[in-house]
Amino acid sequence: MITASYLYAKKVFHKQIDRTSATNSLYSEVGMHQGSANDYIGVFCSMMEGNGYKRTINAEATRYYLENIKIDYGFNQVQIALEAVSQHTIYYGKLGRGNLRSIEKIVKEFKTQETVSM
Incomplete structure (x- = not known):
């Protein structure tokens, strides 16, 4: 489901398909709930x-999204994506429902990889 969602998300982002069609396709092709x-x-x-x-x-x-953004779009784009994920973990932490430790760890790993690559 993750792979399929990434592929459809790319198509939506690049305006090759509308979001409703993509969500319906993910439901019919891989059984992913339309809300998800x-x-x-x-x-x-x-x-x-x-x-x-x-x-x-x-x-x-x-992790899959970040890895594939890096492959498909390169270093600069994965940096932009990491900023979005970091903002998300901060937002979620402020909700009072706990933190997203596993996602925070992934962000840290990617940022470390990118620093080493430079």
Whole structure:
């Protein structure tokens, strides 16, 4: 589901398909609930724009999205995506429901990798 959601999110971001069609396709093709599909697409778009987001995707999906943004779009774009994820973890932490430690760890790993790569 994560792989499919990433591929459809890219299409939505690049305006190759509308969001409703993408969420419906994710439901029919891989059984992803339409609400979740919509959230995953929204998170990808926020990552690409560097905007913090409010809906949470799991750590595995966060890692997959960041890895593939790096592969597909390069160093500068993954830096923008990392900023969005960082903003999200700060937002979530302020809600009083705990922190997203596993996602914070992923952000730290990516930032460390990027520092070493420079």
